[in-house]
Amino acid sequence: MVYDWFNRQASDDSSTEQSLEEKTATSQSDGSDSLIQPEESSSSNTEEDSLEWARQAYARLKAQQEQQKTPEVSIEADLVESIPSLATIQPETSNLPTDLEVGASLLEQAASQRPVLQQDLQTSVPEKSLEPSKQSQCLETSSQATLGEFDETFTWSTEVLAAQGRQVEQISLEEIDWLARLRRGLEKTRQGFVKGLLENLGDDPLTPEVLDDLETLLLRADAGVEATDQVLDALRARMNEEVVDPAEGLRFLKQQLSNLLEVPIKASGIDLLAPERGRLNIWLLVGVNGVGKTTTLGKLANLAVRSGYSALIAAADTFRAAAVEQVQVWAARSGVPVVANSSANADPAAVVFDAIGAARSKSTDLLLVDTAGRLQTKHNLMEELQKVRRIIDRLAPEAKVESLLILDASQGQNGLRQAMAFAKASGLTGVVITKLDGTSRGGVALAVASEVKLPIRFIGAGEGIRDLRPFNSFEFVEALLANH
Numbered sequence: 001m002v003y004d005w006f007n008r009q010a011s012d013d014s015s016t017e018q019s020l021e022e023k024t025a026t027s028q029s030d031g032s033d034s035l036i037q038p039e040e041s042s043s044s045n046t047e048e049d050s051l052e053w054a055r056q057a058y059a060r061l062k063a064q065q066e067q068q069k070t071p072e073v074s075i076e077a078d079l080v081e082s083i084p085s086l087a088t089i090q091p092e093t094s095n096l097p098t099d100l101e102v103g104a105s106l107l108e109q110a111a112s113q114r115p116v117l118q119q120d121l122q123t124s125v126p127e128k129s130l131e132p133s134k135q136s137q138c139l140e141t142s143s144q145a146t147l148g149e150f151d152e153t154f155t156w157s158t159e160v161l162a163a164q165g166r167q168v169e170q171i172s173l174e175e176i177d178w179l180a181r182l183r184r185g186l187e188k189t190r191q192g193f194v195k196g197l198l199e200n201l202g203d204d205p206l207t208p209e210v211l212d213d214l215e216t217l218l219l220r221a222d223a224g225v226e227a228t229d230q231v232l233d234a235l236r237a238r239m240n241e242e243v244v245d246p247a248e249g250l251r252f253l254k255q256q257l258s259n260l261l262e263v264p265i266k267a268s269g270i271d272l273l274a275p276e277r278g279r280l281n282i283w284l285l286v287g288v289n290g291v292g293k294t295t296t297l298g299k300l301a302n303l304a305v306r307s308g309y310s311a312l313i314a315a316a317d318t319f320r321a322a323a324v325e326q327v328q329v330w331a332a333r334s335g336v337p338v339v340a341n342s343s344a345n346a347d348p349a350a351v352v353f354d355a356i357g358a359a360r361s362k363s364t365d366l367l368l369v370d371t372a373g374r375l376q377t378k379h380n381l382m383e384e385l386q387k388v389r390r391i392i393d394r395l396a397p398e399a400k401v402e403s404l405l406i407l408d409a410s411q412g413q414n415g416l417r418q419a420m421a422f423a424k425a426s427g428l429t430g431v432v433i434t435k436l437d438g439t440s441r442g443g444v445a446l447a448v449a450s451e452v453k454l455p456i457r458f459i460g461a462g463e464g465i466r467d468l469r470p471f472n473s474f475e476f477v478e479a480l481l482a483n484h
Helices: 014-028 046-067 077-082 084-088 106-120 152-163 173-185 187-201 208-220 225-241 246-268 293-306 323-334 348-361 379-395 409-426 444-452 473-480
Strands: 281-286 311-316 366-371 400-408 430-434 456-460 468-470
Touching (some): 046 152, 046 173, 152 173, 152 473, 173 187, 173 473, 187 246, 187 473, 225 246, 225 444, 246 456, 246 473, 281 293, 281 379, 293 311, 293 366, 293 430, 293 468, 348 366, 348 379, 366 379, 379 400, 400 456, 444 456
Parallel strands (some): 281 366, 311 366, 400 430, 430 456
Antiparallel strands (some): 456 468
């Protein structure tokens, strides 16, 4: 079973489902609470209903995890020696064994895939275009999500999913794991924003003074003037119609923040950015130095592979020292091949040229292009970026191309100005916000949506390989205001 993050669903077969239900029922008969569907509960207490629903989800995920454990944990020494092939050849999705279990380690999956990998080593991909990874020992051995304790974070995560219409049987461990990471990642922003909000709201209805304090909090979180004005204008209009108590004020605030983030996403016509099956997809990653382009590229490659897509990386950052080696380390963690030219001052457009040829020969779903960091004020470097784009348009006119700006959340309004400059010069189609865990300026996401008017496609909330996922405005706002 694989979890397709680009479509937020897991592929599973009916026999596994039936077995899971049996194991869940067995685990519940050992003295724990019996499974009751939320709509059948006779309790009038909403909080108790929510807690019971979370228990059901936890029991089911626990049974699922138990079933997916592999009985044998011994791994032969020669298997370890075969791991480097994962970093250089990405097996075609259609040829992979279909009975791999999610709970199996990466090494155990490699054992099952070894015949396919050895066959793929014989395929005719131009040798000069694929650079063997020298860091394949860095494969991510803990890439699978694991079920933690039944705690407040778990119950909050299930409540967020339930609010989006999920049923108990639709709750996935991948989503639970990500929501916990997102909540932790927004902790610094939440500490300043929520604490100040609580102190100002109290138990009395909203007043103009409270809105003035809210304005200060939003600006301090780098939400931007335009986003702040939109939210406050909506709250003032609501206050003019009726008395707004604190609970209703918070609910309305969440709704306004989510709506603001959704505007550019709806305008793009694509709610969730995903590679299109049966077609070459090229994602160009751009931005200034130090924002995490290469790291984000590695995480996107991992996300694609985990979601069942084949991926290829073009190491087109030929200016920064050790940039190619860094790309190869990240690629090795997910078994994704890399097209690179390690010679000094290699032409980035030539690397992209070779990568497009390799992607076509392998029928690759997603080609990720790393680019050199550049200042938006350096016209010669911006012209180099445009040259790469012209190569893509000429060689792969049928490809679906996305130009994604990587934006460091800790840069706040400075990052916003970068986004606006890049949007004019390189035809941006979306934004990836990184390093949310290291800053209290998470409100910059609101500024990107309201002022740059670009859809946020992915967010990074940590340094781990699983700490980047597709952006969901509802989940972002709930994590931002998690204490409510």
